[in-house]
Amino acid sequence: MTLGDAAVSRLRALFAAPDTAGTRYRVVGPLGAGGMATVWEADDTVLARRVALKILDAADATPERIERLLAEARVLASLEHPGIVPVHDAGLLPDGRAFCAMKKVEGESLSAAAARLPSAAARLRVFLRICETVAFAHARGVLHRDLKPSNVMIGPFGEVLVVDWGLAAGAEEAKAGGTVAGTPGYMAPEQARGEPVDARADVFSLGVLLKDLLSADGVRPDRRLAAVVAKATAPDHAARYLDVTALAADVTRALDGEAVSALPEGPFARGARLLRRHRVAVLLVLAYLLVRGFILLFR
Amino acid sequence: MPEGRFPPTRGSVLEAARSGRPEERARALETLAAAYWRPVYVTLRLKWRRGHEEACDLAQSFFAHVFEAKLLDRFDPSRGRLRTYLRSCLDALVANEAKAASRVKRGGGAALASLDVEAMRREADAASAAGVPSPEELFTREWVRGVFAAAVHRVRESLAAEAKEAWFELFRRYDLERDDSSVPSYADLAEELGMKETDVTNRLAAVRRRFREATLAVLRELTATDEEFRREARALLGAEPP
Numbered sequence: 001m002t003l004g005d006a007a008v009s010r011l012r013a014l015f016a017a018p019d020t021a022g023t024r025y026r027v028v029g030p031l032g033a034g035g036m037a038t039v040w041e042a043d044d045t046v047l048a049r050r051v052a053l054k055i056l057d058a059a060d061a062t063p064e065r066i067e068r069l070l071a072e073a074r075v076l077a078s079l080e081h082p083g084i085v086p087v088h089d090a091g092l093l094p095d096g097r098a099f100c101a102m103k104k105v106e107g108e109s110l111s112a113a114a115a116r117l118p119s120a121a122a123r124l125r126v127f128l129r130i131c132e133t134v135a136f137a138h139a140r141g142v143l144h145r146d147l148k149p150s151n152v153m154i155g156p157f158g159e160v161l162v163v164d165w166g167l168a169a170g171a172e173e174a175k176a177g178g179t180v181a182g183t184p185g186y187m188a189p190e191q192a193r194g195e196p197v198d199a200r201a202d203v204f205s206l207g208v209l210l211k212d213l214l215s216a217d218g219v220r221p222d223r224r225l226a227a228v229v230a231k232a233t234a235p236d237h238a239a240r241y242l243d244v245t246a247l248a249a250d251v252t253r254a255l256d257g258e259a260v261s262a263l264p265e266g267p268f269a270r271g272a273r274l275l276r277r278h279r280v281a282v283l284l285v286l287a288y289l290l291v292r293g294f295i296l297l298f299r
Numbered sequence: 300m301p302e303g304r305f306p307p308t309r310g311s312v313l314e315a316a317r318s319g320r321p322e323e324r325a326r327a328l329e330t331l332a333a334a335y336w337r338p339v340y341v342t343l344r345l346k347w348r349r350g351h352e353e354a355c356d357l358a359q360s361f362f363a364h365v366f367e368a369k370l371l372d373r374f375d376p377s378r379g380r381l382r383t384y385l386r387s388c389l390d391a392l393v394a395n396e397a398k399a400a401s402r403v404k405r406g407g408g409a410a411l412a413s414l415d416v417e418a419m420r421r422e423a424d425a426a427s428a429a430g431v432p433s434p435e436e437l438f439t440r441e442w443v444r445g446v447f448a449a450a451v452h453r454v455r456e457s458l459a460a461e462a463k464e465a466w467f468e469l470f471r472r473y474d475l476e477r478d479d480s481s482v483p484s485y486a487d488l489a490e491e492l493g494m495k496e497t498d499v500t501n502r503l504a505a506v507r508r509r510f511r512e513a514t515l516a517v518l519r520e521l522t523a524t525d526e527e528f529r530r531e532a533r534a535l536l537g538a539e540p541p
């Protein structure tokens with residue numbers, strides 16, 4: 001049988017949409033595509049709710065990648081946190097593609113939303129929420145390994161969600177190294193070289209993300225935050241923050257106008273910072289002393 | 300999980316071609332020819348400007364040559380795709396045609412029997428008159444058609460073995476030979492083929508599923524590694540440039 005061009009196009013199209021016949025899901029349409037999977041909007045007909053189905057593309061349905069997607073689902077299922085999209089279900093569709101059913105989240109990626117956040121302080125608060133989520137995952141022994149603005153979603157009510165845990169690895173797996181996966185520019189140097197990684201690889205990515213957030217309005221960040229970024233993104237992982245909690249603590253200090261561990265202060269710098277921080281009180285004391293001086297002088 | 304309607308996935312044609320067992324080698328030749336006969340023929344017609352008869356002879360000689368000269372043994376998947384390798388083998392064979400002409404015409408005959416050579420001839424004549432794309436595009440386009448055609452052939456055979464010819468007829472009418480200017484409704488097809496409308500929906504879905512499985516099975520047999528399979532599948536399904 002000879003297949004005409006139109007038939008070839010139709011046959012190709014049969015591979016585009018996933019085959020959910022006989023399952024509880026009815027596909028509505030595509031939401032977005034990644035490297036080897038597409039996220040589809042779907043109806044869960046049993047629970048009558050809208051979900052997001054992450055489904056491996058037909059071309060990528062190799063045993064290794066099927067296992068990778070199912071492993072991602074298991075990682076997500078083990079991480080119950082407000083900053084992580086809950087996973088409802090996972091398995092294989094009738095056409096052999098692996099899928100993972102998740103809560104459908106509204107909102108936009110941080111890369112799109114960052115410039116609209118009202119101030120540097122607002123962006124830093126979002127950053128701290130990301131740190132909380134990543135620190136939680138680390139505490140459960142999971143590294144994200146692909147942190148970047150497009151993998152953070154900002155919901156309509158200000159929810160901050162860390163998404164796409166497709167490269168996430170358990171601490172033991174990450175220690176083994178041997179795989180190069182991540183996003184150039186956000187990936188720690190040791191990760192890019194395929195060497196064993198630990199939490200400091202995510203610290204590096206968060207440092208780059210912090211730099212992006214600080215430069216979102218084109219204003220140069222202050223010296224303390226610049227020092228935090230420099231420490232988080234140090235090429236040598238031994239020079240970085242030991243963990244995400246330490247990084248977040250420094251950002252919190254900077255936000256509160258306090259000294260940061262990344263920038264040791266001399267006495268003059270400390271004095272200047274205290275003056276800036278307590279300038280109202282200092283001005284009041286100075287005014288008081290001035291008035292007292294005049295009174296003493298002209299009595 | 301998909302049902303086991305097809306025989307268990309067969310190994311790659313590369314392994315089968317290296318096998319000492321004649322039936323395995325014959326199976327490899329048949330699978331290779333089923334997917335590649337068409338791109339080879341069309342390349343000979345349109346790139347190398349050979350007439351229909353000569354292109355058929357050369358195509359058969361090519362598949363025989365691939366096996367006799369153990370060309371598949373020399374294929375190194377780390378250096379490229381089987382598709383690209385076979386295309387370069389074809390070009391080398393044509394360039395050295397004096398030798399090829401002396402070869403007995405054999406090989407690929409089984410696949411040829413299942414191909415509509417006259418239709419290919421008409422299409423090649425028409426394409427020749429209309430101007431041709433680059434040799435790479437041409438080969439890839441026909442390779443896609445060849446892989447799909449091989450998968451369709453398997454689906455037809457598997458349904459015939461279960462006396463489900465009507466199911467294939469449905470697939471043929473709706474997905475293969477549909478006139479896009481007047482798409483038949485499921486109700487029309489149900490009436491025409493004497494089925495219930497729900498049967499049309501369910502059977503069409505089932506045949507399409509078989510077709511998807513068969514396509515990926517054919518592609519697995521035509522690739523050496525998981526990585527090559529993935530790249531070829533993305534090219535075949537239009538997910539990325541070939």
